Amino acid sequence: MDRRWLWLLAAALLVIAAAWLVRIPEAHAPLARPEVEMPRQLRPEERRRMLARLRPPVSDAGVHRNEVRDPMLAALSAGGGGSGVVLEVNALRNSPLGELLLQCLAGREGRGNALEALQRMGIDPLRDVDRVGITEHGIVVSGDFRRANWEGLLGSATGAPYGEHGQITAVDPRAEGGGTLVATRWGDSLLHLGDSAEDGRRIVDAVEGRGPEPRPLLSPEQSYGELYGVVSGADLARTLGGSEPWAAALVEAASRVEVHLDARRDVALVADVSGEDARKLEDLGKTLGGALALARAQARAQGDDDAAELLGFARVSPAHGNALSLEVALPLEAVAKRLTFCRWDADAGR
Amino acid sequence: MTPIAVALDLLREAAARRWFLALGLALTGLLLVLVTSLRLEVVDGALAASRLFGRPLDHSIQAADVALRPVFLAASQIVFWGGLGFGVLSCADFAPALLSPGRIEHLLSLPVRRWELLAGTFLGVLALAMTGAVYASAGLVLVLGAKTGVWTGWPVVSAVLSALAFGGVYAGMLAVTVWVRSAALSAAAGASLIALGLLATHRTALLDLMGRGPGRALFAGVTAVVPPLGKLADAAGALAASAPLAPGGLVRLLAGTVAFAGALLAVAVWRFDRRDF
Numbered sequence: 001m002d003r004r005w006l007w008l009l010a011a012a013l014l015v016i017a018a019a020w021l022v023r024i025p026e027a028h029a030p031l032a033r034p035e036v037e038m039p040r041q042l043r044p045e046e047r048r049r050m051l052a053r054l055r056p057p058v059s060d061a062g063v064h065r066n067e068v069r070d071p072m073l074a075a076l077s078a079g080g081g082g083s084g085v086v087l088e089v090n091a092l093r094n095s096p097l098g099e100l101l102l103q104c105l106a107g108r109e110g111r112g113n114a115l116e117a118l119q120r121m122g123i124d125p126l127r128d129v130d131r132v133g134i135t136e137h138g139i140v141v142s143g144d145f146r147r148a149n150w151e152g153l154l155g156s157a158t159g160a161p162y163g164e165h166g167q168i169t170a171v172d173p174r175a176e177g178g179g180t181l182v183a184t185r186w187g188d189s190l191l192h193l194g195d196s197a198e199d200g201r202r203i204v205d206a207v208e209g210r211g212p213e214p215r216p217l218l219s220p221e222q223s224y225g226e227l228y229g230v231v232s233g234a235d236l237a238r239t240l241g242g243s244e245p246w247a248a249a250l251v252e253a254a255s256r257v258e259v260h261l262d263a264r265r266d267v268a269l270v271a272d273v274s275g276e277d278a279r280k281l282e283d284l285g286k287t288l289g290g291a292l293a294l295a296r297a298q299a300r301a302q303g304d305d306d307a308a309e310l311l312g313f314a315r316v317s318p319a320h321g322n323a324l325s326l327e328v329a330l331p332l333e334a335v336a337k338r339l340t341f342c343r344w345d346a347d348a349g350r
Numbered sequence: 351m352t353p354i355a356v357a358l359d360l361l362r363e364a365a366a367r368r369w370f371l372a373l374g375l376a377l378t379g380l381l382l383v384l385v386t387s388l389r390l391e392v393v394d395g396a397l398a399a400s401r402l403f404g405r406p407l408d409h410s411i412q413a414a415d416v417a418l419r420p421v422f423l424a425a426s427q428i429v430f431w432g433g434l435g436f437g438v439l440s441c442a443d444f445a446p447a448l449l450s451p452g453r454i455e456h457l458l459s460l461p462v463r464r465w466e467l468l469a470g471t472f473l474g475v476l477a478l479a480m481t482g483a484v485y486a487s488a489g490l491v492l493v494l495g496a497k498t499g500v501w502t503g504w505p506v507v508s509a510v511l512s513a514l515a516f517g518g519v520y521a522g523m524l525a526v527t528v529w530v531r532s533a534a535l536s537a538a539a540g541a542s543l544i545a546l547g548l549l550a551t552h553r554t555a556l557l558d559l560m561g562r563g564p565g566r567a568l569f570a571g572v573t574a575v576v577p578p579l580g581k582l583a584d585a586a587g588a589l590a591a592s593a594p595l596a597p598g599g600l601v602r603l604l605a606g607t608v609a610f611a612g613a614l615l616a617v618a619v620w621r622f623d624r625r626d627f
Contacts, residue, residue, distance in 0.1 A: 007465075007620035014613035019574045021606030022550070293559060300555040312558060 036268040036329050039225040039260040046224045054220065057209025058164040070220050071190050071207045072131050072142045077217040078206035079137030079199060084217045085229030085259065086133045092226045093126055096332050097263040104339045122147040138194030146188045154183045166204035168197050225260035232256060253280040267330040274323045285324040289316040310334065356470020357477060360444060364478050369440045373482060381489040418494060419591040422505050425490050426590035430512040430583045433483050437516045438540035441475050443533035445524050454627050465619045472524055472615060479516045483509035508590035515582045518607045519543045521614035528618045549573055551580030577607040
């Protein structure tokens with residue numbers, strides 16, 4: 001080999017050495033954004049689950065309609081509100097994320113926790129509860145409650161009968177002096193906890209297919225993921241807080257947000273934001289994208305690598321027409337890392 | 351003739367230049383100003399009063415060495431960045447002068463190998479940078495030591511670090527000059543390397559802001575090799591201020607900077623060997 005080429009060889013080796021040497025090891029290698037499939041539609045097993053949940057209307061429920069319905073989704077739609085979120089407790093329980101959350105709960109609550117109290121009342125939240133739905137009109141819980149000790153739970157084994165399978169029970173006034181809690185049971189598979197008996201009656205009517213059909217909040221086709229739901233722009237602004245002008249601008253841009261979360265392994269969240277004004281929605285998308293990038297840069301500049309890493313998992317897809325998408329793909333390792341404080345608490349308590 | 355002899359020749363040439371005379375005078379003047387105007391006796395006096403009365407008179411009082419840390423930190427940053435800037439401007443035409451018609455033919459007619467010429471030029475400039483940095487920092491240490499009784503050698507070590515960082519930059523300037531004999535281009539290359547060194551310092555944060563694509567790959571590739579000058583400056587500041595340093599980090603940074611300079615010098619020698627004069 002020509003001696004002069006040895007200089008180039010030496011240069012190449014030294015460049016490699018320089019690159020290796022100046023790369024000061026980080027405290028921890030950043031986690032890569034996982035290539036997960038975003039929840040966009042019913043997966044085959046979710047379709048089977050959805051079909052198995054559909055029930056025909058009760059036969060002698062007055063003017064009944066022909067179509068089948070999912071009692072949980074019908075109950076959520078009964079209030080006529082614009083927001084409702086469903087948590088697939090059973091599916092989540094059997095996911096890696098559910099395991100982590102349970103460890104966290106056990107670590108924080110200790111052995112004599114709320115789960116055990118419910119188990120003593122005949123409802124094992126980890127086995128008997130299928131789904132929990134939340135709307136502005138209360139909480140709907142579905143599952144298998146045949147072993148439930150209703151007297152222990154609600155203060156009365158039976159309530160005022162309504163409809164074919166409904167029972168409405170007014171529970172003792174709340175300790176903090178609020179209104180009466182009204183529990184509405186539909187058979188042994190659905191329980192609604194709300195503020196008024198009127199809400200309870202509306203829910204039984206909706207589930208049994210009586211009266212005018214309420215505008216569906218979520219269709220069975222939308223019941224995919226371990227968490228799904230819709231949130232109105234106004235409710236979103238209220239939840240996020242912030243100043244009046246900010247909230248007004250948010251409501252004007254985003255009239256509805258549909259959320260789906262897949263937690264089969266890594267956590268994938270999709271929030272589809274829709275609005276009437278395409279231009280405002282586009283601005284909202286750019287604002288969100290910019291805010292994410294800025295927050296990530298700020299977190300990195302302030303040395304908060306954990307927050308920067310977390311923000312790096314979020315992405316805003318540009319608005320197409322009247323919808324934009326916020327996607328978050330969190331590796332399970334990142335979630336586990338965030339929940340390590342539970343383990344420390346548990347260890348400290350031992 | 352060896353590289354050392356070439357380096358000494360370069361130092362003689364530098365001594366004849368007004369730039370370096372001006373730098374020496376400016377540094378000496380600055381140190382004299384410090385000697386005559388700093389009222390650091392306040393710190394030492396407060397400590398003496400504490401000893402005399404048995405307890406601190408003012409609870410916010412700090413030990414003299416702690417109080418001086420910001421001074422040493424600021425001085426190290428001035429020496430680091432000021433030294434880099436001054437070095438790029440003042441040393442930009444050493445290599446073009448070496449390669450100037452007439453002189454290079456004369457040098458090549460001497461019993462000297464081509465690589466020795468380049469190595470000698472590089473070592474001469476490095477010695478020059480080292481002398482300036484050490485003179486400034488040692489002078490500051492002497493002034494502050496005499497005023498406060500706080501004697502520390504770390505600011506001098508920090509200055510040596512600055513000179514080594516300039517070595518990485520000057521190697522790039524030298525390599526560019528071997529291709530195009532231009533003092534302006536040499537200075538531009540030095541300035542670009544300083545800018546790249548700053549970008550390399552914040553490489554992770556900047557990569558975080560970039561989308562995937564050829565631009566990001568290019569940036570990642572270039573900044574993976576260039577020494578992160580900001581980290582070197584921080585390390586120099588931490589050394590000067592006797593602040594804690596990440597174990598092993600500084601050694602790697604220095605070794606990386608030396609390897610980077612070596613790579614650029616090797617490229618320069620490769621090109622120099624192939625050129626006809």
